[in-house]
Amino acid sequence: MTITQLKYVLAVAEHQNFTKAAEKTFVTQPTLSMQIQKLEDELDILIFDRSKKPIELTEIGKKIVNQARNIVNEADRMQDVVDQQKGFIGGEFKLGIIPTIMPTLLPMFLRTFTKRHPKVQLKIEELTTDEIISKINDNHLDAAIAATPLYQEKIKERALYYEPFVGYIPAAHRLADKKEIQTSDLDIDDILLLEDGHCFRDGVVNLCKSSKLNGDQSFQLQSGSFETLIKLSNEGLGMTLLPYLHTQELQEEQKKNLRYFVKPHPSREVSLIYSTSELKLQIINALYDTIAGVVRGAIAFQDVEIISPTKKSS
Amino acid sequence: MTITQLKYVLAVAEHQNFTKAAEKTFVTQPTLSMQIQKLEDELDILIFDRSKKPIELTEIGKKIVNQARNIVNEADRMQDVVDQQKGFIGGEFKLGIIPTIMPTLLPMFLRTFTKRHPKVQLKIEELTTDEIISKINDNHLDAAIAATPLYQEKIKERALYYEPFVGYIPAAHRLADKKEIQTSDLDIDDILLLEDGHCFRDGVVNLCKSSKLNGDQSFQLQSGSFETLIKLSNEGLGMTLLPYLHTQELQEEQKKNLRYFVKPHPSREVSLIYSTSELKLQIINALYDTIAGVVRGAIAFQDVEIISPTKKSS
DNA sequence: ATTTGCTATAGTTTTTATCAATAGTATTTG
DNA sequence: CAAATACTATTGATAAAAACTATAGCAAAT
Numbered sequence: 069m070t071i072t073q074l075k076y077v078l079a080v081a082e083h084q085n086f087t088k089a090a091e092k093t094f095v096t097q098p099t100l101s102m103q104i105q106k107l108e109d110e111l112d113i114l115i116f117d118r119s120k121k122p123i124e125l126t127e128i129g130k131k132i133v134n135q136a137r138n139i140v141n142e143a144d145r146m147q148d149v150v151d152q153q154k155g156f157i158g159g160e161f162k163l164g165i166i167p168t169i170m171p172t173l174l175p176m177f178l179r180t181f182t183k184r185h186p187k188v189q190l191k192i193e194e195l196t197t198d199e200i201i202s203k204i205n206d207n208h209l210d211a212a213i214a215a216t217p218l219y220q221e222k223i224k225e226r227a228l229y230y231e232p233f234v235g236y237i238p239a240a241h242r243l244a245d246k247k248e249i250q251t252s253d254l255d256i257d258d259i260l261l262l263e264d265g266h267c268f269r270d271g272v273v274n275l276c277k278s279s280k281l282n283g284d285q286s287f288q289l290q291s292g293s294f295e296t297l298i299k300l301s302n303e304g305l306g307m308t309l310l311p312y313l314h315t316q317e318l319q320e321e322q323k324k325n326l327r328y329f330v331k332p333h334p335s336r337e338v339s340l341i342y343s344t345s346e347l348k349l350q351i352i353n354a355l356y357d358t359i360a361g362v363v364r365g366a367i368a369f370q371d372v373e374i375i376s377p378t379k380k381s382s
Numbered sequence: 383m384t385i386t387q388l389k390y391v392l393a394v395a396e397h398q399n400f401t402k403a404a405e406k407t408f409v410t411q412p413t414l415s416m417q418i419q420k421l422e423d424e425l426d427i428l429i430f431d432r433s434k435k436p437i438e439l440t441e442i443g444k445k446i447v448n449q450a451r452n453i454v455n456e457a458d459r460m461q462d463v464v465d466q467q468k469g470f471i472g473g474e475f476k477l478g479i480i481p482t483i484m485p486t487l488l489p490m491f492l493r494t495f496t497k498r499h500p501k502v503q504l505k506i507e508e509l510t511t512d513e514i515i516s517k518i519n520d521n522h523l524d525a526a527i528a529a530t531p532l533y534q535e536k537i538k539e540r541a542l543y544y545e546p547f548v549g550y551i552p553a554a555h556r557l558a559d560k561k562e563i564q565t566s567d568l569d570i571d572d573i574l575l576l577e578d579g580h581c582f583r584d585g586v587v588n589l590c591k592s593s594k595l596n597g598d599q600s601f602q603l604q605s606g607s608f609e610t611l612i613k614l615s616n617e618g619l620g621m622t623l624l625p626y627l628h629t630q631e632l633q634e635e636q637k638k639n640l641r642y643f644v645k646p647h648p649s650r651e652v653s654l655i656y657s658t659s660e661l662k663l664q665i666i667n668a669l670y671d672t673i674a675g676v677v678r679g680a681i682a683f684q685d686v687e688i689i690s691p692t693k694k695s696s
Numbered sequence: 697a698t699t700t701g702c703t704a705t706a707g708t709t710t711t712t713a714t715c716a717a718t719a720g721t722a723t724t725t726g
Numbered sequence: 727c728a729a730a731t732a733c734t735a736t737t738g739a740t741a742a743a744a745a746c747t748a749t750a751g752c753a754a755a756t
Contacts (some may be wrong), residue, residue, distance in 0.1 A: 069460060070384055070719095071715085086734060099714050101735055118734070121723075128467045135456070135463050142453040146383060149449045150425045153442040367547045386744090400703060413745055415704060420743095435754075643703070 071143050072105045074136040076100050077115060081133045082206070085120040115343035141207070143343045152350050158187030161351050164195040164212035168294070169338060172313040173213065173359070176366065181358045204338055204341065210348050211355065216339040224346070225339040229363045234315045234326050236298060236306045249327045251334060260297045260308040284380055298322060311336065312367060358362060385457050387421045388450040390414050391429060395447045396520070398436040431633040455521070455593040455659045466664050472501030475665050478509040478517060478526035482608070483652060486627040487527065487673070490680065497674045502665055518655065524662050526668065538660070540670055543677045546647035548629045548640050550612060551621045563641045565648060574611045574622040612636060625650065626681060 079089035080100060090097040108115055125133060151157070165174065174192065182190065195203065197218070203209040204223055216225045235249050243253055297308040298318075315326055340356050351365040393403035394414060422429055429443040437445060465471070479488065488506065496504065509517065511532070517523040518537055523604045549563050557567055611622040612632075615643040629640055654670050 069457065085732095087732085095713090096715055097734075098736080103713080105735085111460070113464055113467070121721095123734090128464065129461045131467065132460070135460050139453060139456040139460070142449070142456050143383065145427070146446070146453065148450050149445045150427055153427070153445065274706085326633065357755080399701095401701085402728090410746060411703075412705080412747085417744075433753095435702080436704090620697085 069107060071140065072142050075178045076103050077107065077136050080104065080116065080123070081125055081129075084124070086123070120317060122154060127207060135151055137207075141347065144333050144347055145345070148347055148349060150354045154348075156187075157185050157350050157354050158189075159348070159351070160191060160192070161348060161355075162191045162198045162208065162210045163355070164193050164209045164214075166197055166200065166212075166214045166309065167194055168211055168314075169215075170194050172311070173363075174318065176313075176360045177359045180362060181355065184358060185351075185354055188354075197263050200341070207343070207345075207347075211352050213338060213340055213343040214358075215336045216341065217337070218341065222344050223341050224344050225341045227337050227339045227340055228356070228359050229367050230335040231338055232312045232329065232335045233309045234312055234328055235307055236301055236310050236315075236322070236325050237327050238302050238304065238325055240304055243307065243327065244325075245329060248330045250296075250330045258306045260300055260306050301325075335348060342357075383421060383424060385454065387417045388454050390417050391421065391447060391450050393453060394418065394430065394437070395439055395443075398438070400437070403419060406504075409496075411507055424573050432617075451521075455661065459659070462663060464660060469472050469664075470501075471499050473662070473663050473665070474505060475662060475669075476505045476507070476522065476524045477508050477669070478514045478523045478528075480511055480514065480526075481508055482625065483527055483529075484508050485650075486625070487677075489628075490675045491673045494676055495669065499668055502668075513540070514655070518657050521618065521657070521659075521661075525654055525656040525666050527652060527654055527673075529650045530655065531651070532573060532655065536658050537655050538582045538658050539655045541651050541653045542670070542673050543652055543681050544624045544649040545652055546643065546649045547623045548626055548642055549621055549622050550615055550636070550639050551641050552616050552618065552639055554618055555621050557621065557641065558639075560641060562644045564644045569664075572620045574614055583631045676696075 076089070076093060076095075076099075077370075079093045080086055083089045083092065085336075086100050087097050090100045090179070093100070104115065111132070112131070113128050115132050116128050117124045117126050117129075151159075178190075179194075182188070197211075197214050200209060200212040200214055201218065201220055201223065204212060213228070216227065218225065235243070237243050237249070243249055246253070291324075294308075294310055294314055299312075300306075301308045310326075317324070318326070340352065340359065342352050347354075387601070390403065390407060390409075390413075393407045394400055397403045397406065400414050401411050404414045420428065425446070427442050427446070428440050429446050430437045431440050431443075465473075492504075492506075496502070507523075509523075509526070511528050511684055514523060514528055515532065515537065518526060527542065530541065532539065549557070551557050551560075551563075557563055558603040560567070606626055608622075608628055611624075614620075616621045624640075629637070632640070652664065654673065656666050660666075
């Protein structure tokens with residue numbers, strides 16, 4: 069049994085196809101066939117059921133793949149150990165960010181980070197929370213930024229900052245005259261929220277503490293940007309809630325419609341999250357330090373109240 | 383980096399000597415030299431400081447060895463996964479047993495176990511608790527039987543049975559007239575105990591709850607068998623305490639000197655212990671089932687009070 | 697100065713991994 | 727139903743590597 073063989077098994081298990089897996093691992097397909105057969109011979113079991121199309125894992129194959137992942141993860145961490153000792157921070161690093169955080173946070177730290185750690189090749193991808201969870205678990209992401217807590221056993225969370233919610237209330241709205249608002253003012257049927265999969269929504273739903281989980285609003289929103297929400301809100305379709313950092317980029321005209329919550333400000337916890345296997349921990353640490361550093365100045369609320377996404381099935 | 387290279391590194395780290403490590407790994411010494419150099423080149427670090435005699439690990443080398451052990455352990459567990467699926471119970475299995483348990487317990491389960499699992503090659507070694515802890519941690523033992531709890535982070539414990547202590551009180555002793563004894567009757571200066579390293583002693587010391595940890599007895603015992611204790615006791619040097627299973631093998635003459643404790647019987651917890659890496663778990667399970675089965679009949683006390691060994695530095 | 701007890705290096709052999717080419721085998725399609 | 731398609735397995739050749747034997751090199755001990 070070699071680490072290479074195990075990597076081949078993982079590749080085939082992932083792509084359910086020898087040919088594709090061969091491309092991804094930069095070897096020819098016969099190489100994969102032979103090496104995997106060799107491993108199957110050595111363990112004296114069948115890992116793949118090649119009669120199924122597409123190819124499937126056998127029962128024992130699933131366990132083998134799990135264990136293979138353990139081994140390969142530990143093996144990958146060896147380079148980590150060396151890098152840590154050398155103080156080397158570099159290499160490719162895949163970072164996922166949820167849509168409601170991406171546009172505001174990324175510009176704040178990207179320049180600083182790449183300048184500070186020029187040897188790190190950051191690959192950033194906008195993903196939903198569910199996509200992030202699944203990609204962290206199968207090692208397609210090294211880390212991600214999302215609203216927490218996620219209640220995921222295999223994912224570690226390190227809080228970056230607590231971002232307060234701000235009410236966006238157009239002039240015609242019943243709350244428009246208030247200078248400050250509070251949680252009890254809110255009515256779930258009156259608030260425009262983002263589609264499922266944007267974890268921001270979870271926070272808002274919890275915030276409202278509405279008993280109606282499937283509130284019978286007359287419409288359901290499926291597009292995903294705050295700009296849309298603001299325009300709908302201006303059209304008199306209700307108020308909306310914006311994360312604090314997003315409000316900083318509004319035009320003066322729109323800022324007039326903002327209403328802050330009284331303390332303690334309801335907030336979402338935004339965290340850097342990563343697999344408990346803790347690969348590339350130095351880069352994760354460097355990212356954390358950079359982001360926490362730049363955000364520290366931008367958000368200076370106190371007595372923040374944390375709004376948690378509801379527990380999700382992974 | 384290959385698993386083989388990592389095994390070579392572990393062997394050299396263990397024996398602090400390429401030549402010996404080569405013998406143990408069944409290859410020639412140049413093979414080790416070259417493969418380890420290759421790994422060092424690949425990681426671009428030095429694992430061993432070859433200028434020291436005997437050879438030493440560098441700082442980074444220690445971390446490499448730790449990680450190598452993780453990888454090799456995970457790799458070894460692959461066969462475990464397969465064996466478990468096949469229901470196969472076999473192979474070499476190294477079991478340690480502390481001296482105060484060995485002579486009474488081993489005859490009770492050895493025959494049954496080897497009959498039930500003929501493919502398992504049991505290698506049993508009598509070891510002190512400290513030796514057992516260290517050998518489990520570096521994988522020289524697959525499991526052991528000892529008095530617990532041990533408070534070892536990397537060692538799992540599964541209680542096999544609770545063995546009550548029985549007082550052995552010669553006719554001349556002040557307690558000889560009692561039919562039953564209780565904890566409060568005991569005086570630490572009056573009890574003959576085994577040398578350090580026999581975890582049995584820890585239990586007894588706790589039992590007495592004496593404030594004098596270094597009780598100024600006029601003599602200290604360094605020999606290690608209960609037979610010696612019984613003889614010394616007969617000579618009028620004090621009473622002693624015997625584990626229940628041991629008392630079953632005394633001659634009738636000596637059994638007359640036994641005094642049982644009133645309920646709840648003070649006892650020691652005897653457990654099957656093994657590394658949290660859980661290699662060879664099927665054999666461990668099989669051992670547990672066999673031992674717990676044969677002992678269940680032999681010890682039928684209730685309301686047992688557990689006496690814990692004091693926390694030890696590993 | 698010589699022996700001892702190591703590890704490293706050189707040169708060779710054996711084993712293994714990989715490749716290109718192609719055969720085999722289902723499944724889909726004209 | 728034959729041909730094409732989309733796969734995986736097999737074959738035979740080649741390159742890479744791991745292992746061996748023999749020996750050089752280098753300290754510490756005698």
